[in-house]
Amino acid sequence: MDPRALAALIRQSALAHLADMSPSPELSEDDIALERPKNRDHGDWATSIALKLAKVVGSNPRDLATAIADNLLDHEGIAAAEVAGPGFINISLDAGSAGELVRTIVQAGDTYGSSSDMAGQVINVEFVSANPTGPLHIGHTRWAALGDSLVRVLRAAGASVTSEFYINDQGVQMDKFGLSVVAAAEGKPAPEDGYQGEYISDLARRVLEMVPDLLEMPESARIETARDRAYELQLADITASLSRFNVRFDVWFSERTLHTPGKSGESLIDESVERLRAGGHVFDDEGAVWVRTTDFGDDKDRVIRRANGAYTYFAADAAYYLSKSDRGFWKKIYLLGADHHGYIHRLKALAGAAGDDPEVNVEILIGQLVSINGAKLSKRAGNIIELDDLQTWLGTDALRYSLARYPADSPLTLDSDILTKRSNDNPVFYVQYAHARTHQVARNAAAAGVTTDTFEPSTLTHETESALIASLGDFPRVVAQSAELREPHRVARYLEEVAGVYHRWYDACRVSPQGDNPIEPVHGTRLWLNDATGHVLRNGLSMLGVSAPERM
């Protein structure tokens, strides 16, 4: 019996008891609030449903709990249902019924943990979105790890997700970038406010290889050529860095495409201003064009087109937002650093002005900054800590895992000493080792002649076995909840728990018989449990973009 089936059963029992009430209370399976108690004495599962219902139906929680518990006991597979504390119901499943879950997991394989809870939701997740004017730094690294994991978790929950990188390849920063590369190519110092660091001279050298006559070109062509070639190279570097980091984007959206005039002679930005105007959210004042974002909760109206005729950055934001809507995304999720939280109001306002519901169609996840002890600033790129350096230093697995195991809104200081340790201190190794151990156990079982031909779940009676089974049963709910709350760190924390329970089980229960002892049904059955654990660990690690080695 898996948790969902149990929740359905509890619901049924509660409703049976309350059937003669009028009106009979609404009760969904989500209301059951099934949880696994920390304390083993409290059974395999516990529910506070009686406490919640007592308020609604106006009866004593303990009496209500007793009635529901009695009803539950009549059902197959329930070994115990006891009322405890103010009205909790502690439930124990009988071993056979609980163990059936193991077969379900193994048969589901790679798909165990996935669900269709979010089926039909078409979601765009935008993250990283760095200027293509230099290498990615530690801040981008956090959003890359978190964003990619979030995308994977949402997909596992059944949503249809597109990951997107918005390339700020237009504007003043790009021009500065071009000037900086030209200066380096000419052997001159970087311009005021320009980009510095060895990577700029590297780019200049590479551009000169591609365009040997660069320095003979007229100035404007020279700057433009240098800018665009260096941009190409830098973007390719960023893509390669992310790819090594196991992060891939479905869409690389160039800001330039918003500025480029289309067939009608109008750019997408021109069109979007007109669309907002048609919606009645635009006004003119002192020669500038404004969007009345205060109608949608912004603290001030925003200029979209300056008095000098130039569009503001907000104009590109607007066009970009409309593009996402036009491309059919029902929900737009943005991952932004804390230094961008000022965007929240205007993005929401933009959604409102575009005719969307800001509370439904836009979600902005603000992440706090991350730092790391012991990291060296990049020599190549100047005063930053580079993703590439971090990755070479710590490895993709340790870096991705340790960034994904904390909620985005907690300020984070990573400890490089721990991340480079290959022991219990380092959670990623703890989890990966547990996975490798499931494979080692399976190899040993094969050598000892233990097979999965026998499966007798009623033999899984050890307390570590019921704990492990219950833990494995939690996986789909953890994934669904992580997706719902946009908190992939819950998957990581869960995997650590599974790994711990598995290690304790391993310590207590043998899959291969010791010495010359005969092979019994329990051994084959435990091999099933072992394999089921391997599936859960592998599936979970995969959602975090972390490898699941079969040997370590």
Added chain:
RNA sequence: GCCCUCGUAGCUCAGCGGAUAGAGCAGAAGACUUCUAAUCUUUUGGCCGCAGGUUCGAUUCCUGCCGAGGGCGCCA
């Protein structure tokens, strides 16, 4: 000044209203003739920043204060 996030064990952090607030590390004591000891067992350690409020019940929700970080533009 206004806005956002955070404040939980010595450290790094979990805990979307529930039972005695948890994990890892650090400190103390143990377990390898054993399917991998990269593991496991036991143990020390808390005015959950402070003060109110809502609730049968608050670390969790609300308000104020204190502390840390970040943000406010016809910049991008």
